[in-house]
Amino acid sequence: MAPDRPSLRRRLFVQLSPRQWPAEGMSPANKMIGLLILFSVGVATLESEITIYAGNEGIFRTLELLLGGIFLAEYLTRIWVAPEADPDGPAWRARLRFIVSPAGILDLLALSPLLLEDLGPQAFLLRFARMLRILRFARLGQFSGAFAFLQEALASRRHELVLGVCVAGGLLVLSATLLYVVEGDAQPEAFGSIPRSMWWAIATLTTVGYGDVAPITWFGRVCAGFIAVLGIGLIAIPTGILAAAFSDAAQQQRIRKEAARKAHGHHHGEPHQ
Known part of the structure; x- marks a missing residue:
């Protein structure tokens, strides 16, 4: 008799959690997320140059909304699959543990530009929003065993x-x-x-x-x-x-x-x- 197929939540958990991925390297989902993070950092970097940003505000805003929507869906998915890390415990506790974890807080900070840029045109809010977008680059450390290798070497x-x-x-x-x-x-x-x-x-x-x-x-x-x-x-x-x-x-x-x-x-x- 064929073994039961893992649930959708379990399959997504394996894709999103580097420690659960059985093969070497990053999972296909995390590779795609990593590429999107690098792309979003590039967009935020170019946006800080006024000669590039001027006249292309609509393009940059569309890209930010599109990327922000993707990262928001990813963040909500990670909350949904969090109970797979502790199947015996209550689901709400596992989800809360992820939300208040360093990785969860960093994910939330990386999403905040969507809100900050809607609060008003104040220059300091825009600069702060761009800085938070650069934080997405730091999230790449979550997706690779190389980050654990770096931690081990420093420790x-x-x-x-x-x-x-x-x-x-x-x-x-x-x-x-x-x-x-x-x-x-x-x-x-x-x-x-x-x-x-x-x-x-x-x-x-x-x-x-x-x-x-x-x-x-x-x-x-x-x-x-x-x-x-x-x-x-x-x-x-x-x-x-x-x-x-x-x-x-x-x-x-x-x-x-x-x-x-x-x-x-x-x-x-x-x-x-």
Whole structure:
């Protein structure tokens, strides 16, 4: 007798939930949603350019309504299929759990431009609505195992990363304090306080070097050169930590896949009694 066909809600749940999809990669539904998210981000980006937006307001509004309607249907579908994650519990609890989850809140925020743009023509509301539309790009992380891989890599080196941030913060304050002492009298507008010197320290330690603020005394330039060299090492520290984290996570993932493959082959290779 053929097994019972899964219900429509179950099939949609498997399509929309990355952890439930049995094959590698993203499900067809999530691939389509991901492409639509990328398209909507592109539309929101182009809309911020007045020379492109002017004269094409109707096209952009139509696209936003169409994309918003699709994402609204997807959001409601995710609420509907949420009980499949906990079949033994009450449906309302599973749906509420999804609505208040980070993924559900992000989905709702990404839909809010539809409402915000109807509240009025205020420029700040339009800019805020566009910013929320860009949040749709962050939702791509929900659809791929690569996001879990990234989380695993960062979590494995969290202590080293925190230490690196602390070292960077201490070096930032120290550099700003040093230039405040050395250059404060010569350039009070740029180095007259430690907070004012922070801008120069950030631009120098990150090796950006805008050049809008620079020391003019000989001792200040010597200190600035030393700090600039330290900035190269400062950038290398988190880069090395992240590279090692990704390497370790990739190796662990390969080991797990190899073990799963061997277990699968051993299971199917056992002779039947």
